[in-house]
Amino acid sequence: MAKSRMQSRAVEAIVLDEDHMKQEEAEETLDESGDPLEESGRTVDSSDEEIEESVADDIARFEESFSGINSRFRLINRIGEGTFSTVYKAEDLEYNQYRNNWDIDEQEKRKWSSPGHRRRNSRRPHYVAIKKIYVTSSPMRIFNELELLYDLRGSDSVCPLITAFRHLDQVVAVLPYFQHRDFREYYRDMKVPEMRLYFRSLFTALRHVHSKKILHRDIKPTNFLYNPAQSRGVLVDFGLAERLGTEWQQCACTLGAEERSYRVSHSVYAQTQHRPSCYPKNDNRSSRRANRAGTRGFRAPEVLLKCTQQNTSIDMWSAGVILLTLLSRRFPFFHSQDDIDALLEITTIVGRKKMKETSLLHGQVFETNIPTYSDNGHSFEKIILWCTSRSSDKNSGVKKELEDDEKEAVEFLYELLECDPAKRITAKKALEHPFLTKDYEGSEDEDDNFDLVDV
Ligand SMILES: Nc1ncnc2c1ncn2[C@@H]1O[C@H](COP(=O)(O)OP(=O)(O)OP(=O)(O)O)[C@@H](O)[C@H]1O
Ligand SMILES: [Mg+2]
Numbered sequence: 103m104a105k106s107r108m109q110s111r112a113v114e115a116i117v118l119d120e121d122h123m124k125q126e127e128a129e130e131t132l133d134e135s136g137d138p139l140e141e142s143g144r145t146v147d148s149s150d151e152e153i154e155e156s157v158a159d160d161i162a163r164f165e166e167s168f169s170g171i172n173s174r175f176r177l178i179n180r181i182g183e184g185t186f187s188t189v190y191k192a193e194d195l196e197y198n199q200y201r202n203n204w205d206i207d208e209q210e211k212r213k214w215s216s217p218g219h220r221r222r223n224s225r226r227p228h229y230v231a232i233k234k235i236y237v238t239s240s241p242m243r244i245f246n247e248l249e250l251l252y253d254l255r256g257s258d259s260v261c262p263l264i265t266a267f268r269h270l271d272q273v274v275a276v277l278p279y280f281q282h283r284d285f286r287e288y289y290r291d292m293k294v295p296e297m298r299l300y301f302r303s304l305f306t307a308l309r310h311v312h313s314k315k316i317l318h319r320d321i322k323p324t325n326f327l328y329n330p331a332q333s334r335g336v337l338v339d340f341g342l343a344e345r346l347g348t349e350w351q352q353c354a355c356t357l358g359a360e361e362r363s364y365r366v367s368h369s370v371y372a373q374t375q376h377r378p379s380c381y382p383k384n385d386n387r388s389s390r391r392a393n394r395a396g397t398r399g400f401r402a403p404e405v406l407l408k409c410t411q412q413n414t415s416i417d418m419w420s421a422g423v424i425l426l427t428l429l430s431r432r433f434p435f436f437h438s439q440d441d442i443d444a445l446l447e448i449t450t451i452v453g454r455k456k457m458k459e460t461s462l463l464h465g466q467v468f469e470t471n472i473p474t475y476s477d478n479g480h481s482f483e484k485i486i487l488w489c490t491s492r493s494s495d496k497n498s499g500v501k502k503e504l505e506d507d508e509k510e511a512v513e514f515l516y517e518l519l520e521c522d523p524a525k526r527i528t529a530k531k532a533l534e535h536p537f538l539t540k541d542y543e544g545s546e547d548e549d550d551n552f553d554l555v556d557v
């Protein structure tokens with residue numbers, strides 16, 4: 103291959119025409135990402151070639167409709183079907199014509215291999231993931247995803263964008279293919295030391311994303327492709343991600359405590375408080391609008407409460423839901439029908455008092471007439487013991503407790519599932535938390551050392 107042909111695949115020139123952008127502004131946000139139970143999230147490896155007839159038909163249709171894709175990629179299988187895209191595993195037929203800075207595994211291998219081995223290696227297949235973004239996605243949304251992926255390049259724990267193509271109204275993003283295991287295969291028996299590695303990897307990714315002032319908005323197991331064999335994961339799916347401060351309007355949560363309480367005491371709510379369950383008859387205040395993008399069960403309280411100044415801490419809450427899922431062995435842990443339902447699910451745990459405080463923080467009022475919610479909720483310790491059938495037996499006097507390492511995990515969990523976003527731990531601080539800095543007993547034997555230095 104002539105050296106002059108070696109080049110990185112360019113993704114710089116993503117230009118959108120302005121009419122499309124304006125059209126998008128008027129559009130209502132399509133904000134519900136896939137139900138975690140309905141998503142695939144499966145790695146296909148040895149059985150790649152045995153594909154179902156319907157998948158083969160789908161691939162054939164895609165190849166036919168996307169002119170020229172066959173000459174660049176050999177589509178192998180369908181590996182994911184999300185709300186906004188279908189993802190295929192493919193062999194990169196033009197791999198050797200480009201500089202492949204994104205291929206960390208290959209670079210590692212090259213470092214240690216002989217020239218002969220390298221030559222043989224250059225002939226072995228190289229895989230990519232082709233994300234076919236549904237044509238119903240607005241141009242602005244597609245542009246946003248590609249642009250953010252491009253801006254986030256340079257971290258081993260965030261999926262880089264190799265290149266992107268458009269044919270008519272169809273856009274595809276080409277990403278490195280990451281071998282990973284389906285969360286549903288390991289959430290029931292992942293040990294606490296392994297959880298430390300999982301979250302070290304996830305927060306290394308989030309620290310990078312947040313340092314670029316970007317909110318992922320859709321942190322959930324299917325968007326973090328974790329490979330337990332390497333104790334390493336990669337964050338994908340920036341389809342709902344946004345830059346910090348996009349469309350911000352002041353929310354009460356950013357006011358000082360004094361000003362906030364002044365506003366509360368002079369609010370419409372305060373005037374109706376002496377008559378419980380009364381609401382203004384002709385309320386002419388406009389309803390509040392805020393970005394609610396995310397996935398059911400993973401949305402932070404402030405997203406559900408329509409905070410208009412959401413920040414990167416919404417991702418930390420979602421990561422907390424993953425930790426709660428792993429500790430309780432229940433997936434999905436929260437399973438609500440809508441935002442109100444979701445708030446009530448969180449209230450069951452944190453209690454009425456905390457939820458009222460949290461709502462007021464964002465200038466909202468939380469009232470419920472469901473008598474079973476306690477004022478102070480339940481501790482995570484108790485919930486995890488219940489979920490794992492280790493409840494204490496009052497009759498026999500046997501008191502069940504969490505294991506020591508589970509207790510450490512729960513301490514960390516409280517920092518993540520903190521209702522006040524200003525008090526919630528950040529990704530940077532999380533990486534310094536004793537739960538994550540504590541050495542994993544087996545880590546000396548592992549090749550993979552996590553990079554705890556900012557990337
Ligand atoms: N680079 C990759 N390597 C391997 N598998 C991938 C890769 N990217 C995506 N996948 C698989 O495809 C699935 C869907 O991808 P992605 O989350 O990007 O799509 P989506 O349509 O935006 O999904 P969602 O429903 O979460 O919005 C992932 O959960 C994963 O199983
Ligand atoms: Mg996804």
